Amino acid sequence: MVFIQKDIALELHFILNEVPYAVLIEDNQRKLQYVNPSFCKLFSIPLLPEQMVGFDCAVAAESVAHLFRDAQAFLERIAEILEKKEPVRQELLELVDGRFFLRDYLPIINNDLFEGQVWIYYDYTKAHSLEIGKNKLKKFYENILLNIPADIVVFDKEHRYLYANKTAIQNQEIREWIIGKDDFEYVKLIEKDISIAQKRRALFNHVINNRESSEIIEETTTPLGKTQYNLRRIHPFYTDENELELIVGYGIDVTSIKNAEELINRKEKSLAQITEILNIAVIVIDKNLNVTYANSSFDTTFGYNASEIIGKKIHEIKIDFFTGIRDEILLSQKKGECQIHTRKFQFKDKYGSKKHLSVSCIPSLTIDTNEIFYAIFFSDVTDQYLAFDELQKIVEKEKRLNELKSGFVNIVSHEMRTPLSVIQSSAQIIEMLSENDSLDKEAINFHTTRIVSEVVGMENLMEELLLISKIESGKVDFKPFPQDLENFVRVIIHEKYAQFADGRQMRVIVKGKKQQVAFDRMMMNHILSNIIGNAFKYSEGKSSPTIQLNYRNNAVSVMVVDGGIGIPEKDMQNLFKAFSRASNVEGVKGTGLGLHVVKFFVDFHKAKINCRSQVNKGTSILLEFNYKPYSNA
Template sequence: MLNKEQDIFNVLFEAVSEGVIVVDDQQKIVSINSSIEKMFGYEKDELVHEKLNILIPKNYHAGHGDHFKSFLNKKEKRQMGKGRHLYGARKNGDIFPLEAGLNPFKIYGKNFIMALIIDVSERKKAEEELIHWANIFNESLNEIYIIDADTLKFINANQGAQKNIGYNLSELKNMTPVDIMAEKLGAKLAKILNPLREGKKKRVVFEDMHERKNGTKYPVEVHLQLSSLHTKVVLVAITIDITVRKKAEQELTHWANIFNESLNEIYIFNSDTYKFINVNLGAQKNIGYDLTELKSLTPLDIKPDYTEAQFRKKVQPLLEKKEDKLIFETVHLRKNGTKYPVEIHLQLSTFKGKEVFVAIILDITERKNYTKKLENTVDQRTIELKKALAKEKELNELKTKFLSLVSHEFKTPLSGILTSTILLGKYKLTEQQEKREKHLETITNKVHYLNNILNDFLSVEKLETGKIKYKYDNFKLSKVVDEVIYNANMLLKVGQKIKYPENIDEISLIQDEKTIELSLSNLVNNAIKYSPENSVIEIGIKQDAFHTTFNIKDNGMGIPEADQKNIFNRYFRAENALLTQGTGIGLNIIKSHLENIGGTITFESKENIGSTFVMKIINEVLL
């Protein structure tokens, strides 16, 4: 090209703002302007005489030659923005979108193409962002409505809104927000919009109920603000279906109520510092601290039996995930200083994204009291059972003694009767009458003895069945004493004497006379039986305004201390009296009789020294 022509091109190139490239029919760059230098990052001398491919991304090189030849043959101009998407390659390797307007021309018989290049990176970026937001608008699961700020008619609604509300876009364009509000209150909507229209707020957020085309209703949270669309003022409403949130809030409220209304104590505390974070009302009421006070405390402040080291060791299995839950018993300390036993259910949880301990506390005071009471009852029953077993053992021993005793007591007199009967058969002569009478007396005495034993057994049976009837009369006590002593004199051993009581002639009683005689006779006879020869049996009687007391004292063998507790038990006989005739039921009978008529019987005794029995009766039985 001539220098003159080159000067013309240079002036022309620099006069336009677009990038200008001139290439010949071999795709060699003939000339560029400064805009191209800035656009592609090359100096002019780096591009002139280079192939056009230097400015084209490598992945487009293969097809570019054919496109170039085709365009050159057609020799048609091409406007910018038409045709394929084009990309350029900068010196630093960056690829960027561009538009090119192509103008073929011919000078001095040579073909050239002048390309006007525009960098459309920003425009493409804006278009992509616009497409991105359009996609967000349409693909958003939230409902988005564009509303005419004047007429309140819907202008647009995304797919999420159309799907959830049930109306399509054509239907919605004939409606206003009032038509989908469950309450259908235009005044309510106007009140919501006023702060926006008056410029007091840039955005309002409120909750409402929307009504679908099928009549179902659902809760929503609406974010409403003013915007513009094609120079027109519009309202943009982003509507969130909060059905799930409302259910979650209801459930949360439900659990919060359970938390606070639970009668058990529930504590939430930090897993690192152990500081209490929240405590339900049941815990606050029982422990005595309010929530503000508790937030400055830790479990160690209410667990007097734990040191910090002990507590950390206790909860370590939870922190190390070796255990899901710990259950243990301890003691809690109230604000007022009182203590109470608790059962603790402790586990890890999360609260506001942080790891916390949740402790559910059961006040087991009643359980402990019941357990203690049960243990005491078991101990008491064990003691009673041991006593019963011991008693049964004693009774078995008494029964054994009784059987042995009865066998002996019946066998001896029966043997005597049999012997006397046999001898009577041998004494047939008149001069043997004295011997016959002696044996007849022996038989009579033995029969009386056996009769007395049987009477004692019958008395026991009557006392047990309550068949005894007492007859209360007024009588002189001296009459009873005389009768007892008279009969006892026939039982006295060699040298034995009975000391008669003094000053009893004026003593009278209103009592059962036979019972008094039986009881006194039994005691006097026992004193004779268990005392040695040449001893004295003393009878002492005193009367006051209410009672008459009998003291029968002997100097006999006495009762061993170990046997004294059983002396009034039926069939019991002391160890030192087993070889002496007796049934062991006499004292038991008179004790039962005396108790029935309001009397008592006690004794003091020392082995080998003697015994004193004290019988005390009331003077007058009230009839």
């Protein structure tokens, strides 16, 4: 080579002959000074490298231009590079035969004099194909996160946005703008109170400082002027070296729960107002406990008119709890207290009806003689007790909703964290593999399969949550009709469990004279699929589960038996609760929602479900259905 010393040139010649890249060196007149074997092979040139030395590179470029997708653009780009004489790195070129090359260009400058240039080409086809596939896969999972029905945002360590999905920020322009910004810039843009950003920053700092998840409830106003409440929870993620990597935020609309709480408060206030306008029985007694006054409502309440009790001592009135009132007044006199606490009593009125009374005793002084007397008020709170029972039912329902909401937050922050971590790690491994020329297709398939599996699991979780939401809101229709239960069972087993992954098959046993059973197909499919699926899932490596149908005179029983891990006795009481799982199922995927839904659907049929289980010996689930279940009405 003319540009360097001879001994160095020989060494360089040897090295370039061995590299897997196509290398071509030309002088300032575009005469070919050196080309390596890889170049001849890449461009299918039927000459030895030494036979090409001295060729006109401009002519050579024209002779291979037809290999590229746009031959004219290929030549024009070479001319542009030669004119600028500036280095070019990894320029992508597309060929007619579907291949892709990367090209590098390096001008040779010696003592400010241009002496020639070096061209380097290498085949990028496989890597380019993997890069396209990786980008498509990345876009696919980004689309899942973008449209998931919950606010999801990701922050860096400085509380700047790295990602926000469509539920979190609906406007696409703002969603793109916010990357790299913080909440202070965001609330300024949307013209909201800065206190929102301050509360979020305080929550963020708390999570960072305490290295744990935390949450707040935000109150905002919608564009339509309605108040909205959102539960904001953020969770930190750390690297294997225990360094903070990123922070994920989840947002859930809890407006319905807050509204329900306000409804309960309003009902309590209404009850208080009702109590004030009720007819209240009143008696007045002096310091010696003699009755000096009784109103007409006392007769209505207790069946004693004023003439019957005035002049009598209170404990002489034949009402059970009046002795207790006397004792409390005497005790207050002894202690010198000026007020006696309200008490509630239960009794039967003169008609035999059970009544609840709230009894208040208020001591006072007469204006003229300054003597103490006691006014005792008897408020009939029977209606309040009945209303309280109704409130208890509402509270129980709201408690269930709170448990479901709380469980969903736990799923997002824990159950969804695992698949998201798997997706992230698998995507990173695929990315690393894509940078390696010797790609292992089997390894790529393994990680893409893992990603797809985790996404399917997340999709099943969302479907179960939506189904529970429908059940809680009363939007599930119950449509039973007489049909062949045995055939229905066999179809489910054939379609889903004909042969389990480990080769086991379920055995069906039928006893008694078969009869038509009225049931809802959708609900029964969910009931049986869940119970049969659990029987297989929790008995891996054991004998095949069995299902037995026993037709009797009035009902049919369905019993599913497995020889699996069983359920600890302490977990049996929570078997049908939402998000509850046995303590010995570690490593087996599940959300604790399946049997919760099963119990709902069994109750729809007015049927019974029972479970017997022993740890490491197996579990049996018994279902009992009447032939004609009650309708929704």
